Amino acid sequence: MSLLDSKWKLALTGAVFGILAVVLALLGNPGNMAICVACFIRDIAGAMKLHTAAPVQYFRPEIVGFVLGSFIISVLTKEYRTTGGSAPMIRFILGFSMMVGALVFLGCPLRMLLRMSAGDLNAYIALIGFAGGVGTGTFFLKKGYSLGRSNSISSTDGYVLPAALLVLFILSICTSLFAISEKGPGSMHAPALITLVVALIFGAIAQKNRVCFAGSIRDVFLMRDFSLLSILGGFFVIMLIFNIAHGSFKLSFTGQPVAHAQHIWNILGMYLVGFSAVLAGGCPMRQLILAGQGSADSSVTVIGMLIGAACAHNFGLASSAAAAATETAPATVGGPSPAGQVAVIALIAVVFLIAVTNQKKIEI
């Protein structure tokens, strides 16, 4: 049986993703951050002390599981291919910009969907920006944008990221090398080994169903193809049911966990993510899956995201969340700092430059 031959089966795989996210949320992950690729790479950057933002430091097994799940299933099904050499440094920049955009919004496209399912209206605003970014990327694809071909390379090259993540994960549970948050999102996590197993299943399914948050909208714009979007539909429905049943559904702009209501920056942050993701050939989640199935180019994109996360916190580019007043502190509206705003605008300009300067005449 193929997982891919009908929209209903694809939606079912999306529903399984939803159930896995619910499991992680119930076991301790932050509610509307049950799975967030950008947040979790950011937490790993913090754990490895590439940044020192105390609330967001934890070596997230989810990222390890996504890459290894894809690696294992692709080896077992003989789909594993080590490839590389398609504009690696441009892909690094696209990974970097995806991360900065995501941390200005406060979430990757996956968390945007989780926030939407919990009634966070800021995420619906951000979706406008994300779809706009994907639309802009699709425009340049139609004009002939391409980063060129990747080639078959030494198989050792493709093993580097999965092996490194496995070794670092073992170190994270056997030693005290890495930082762990005492409070904040980094302190909230499901047990490591269970998380790894859940993420392995998630990664293996994602390798088979090709889930991609940017690709799903891109395919609608480009080919009127709704199949990838049906995965997100299944995921959204399960999370919506969970949030309503769990009492965590609240339709509002304010009072949402780890969010801000600076609409223009939610739109521009996710515009940057959507635009970069289309030019990189996939969203942050898809990059992890492609890296697992042997793409050294996607591994470089993932490293770009890791460094992007470190820079976002070291240089104050990441947004702060809105907070209600307490006995000791006044209410804050949250949102990006001036540096974060400049970074988003500058990176959007850089991504436009990448799109314009990588036009190739397609000859068939």
Next chain:
Amino acid sequence: MSEIKEINVRGLSCPEPVMITSMALKKYKGQMLKVIASEAHVCINVQKLLKSNNISFDVSNEGDDYVISFQA
């Protein structure tokens, strides 16, 4: 018998392989084509495009590559 036209989409990022195959369907209408892909997900995406155009096809392996043969 006319020569089989090869469409090489090896190593291209999504969605370029599907876009190129779609262009080839129009440019070489009625001709025998074979699309050569290096990755499984590309092979599946091309098959999906052909199914949506009601085109029957054969899939084979040549070394590590996937070859999808059909009449456009």
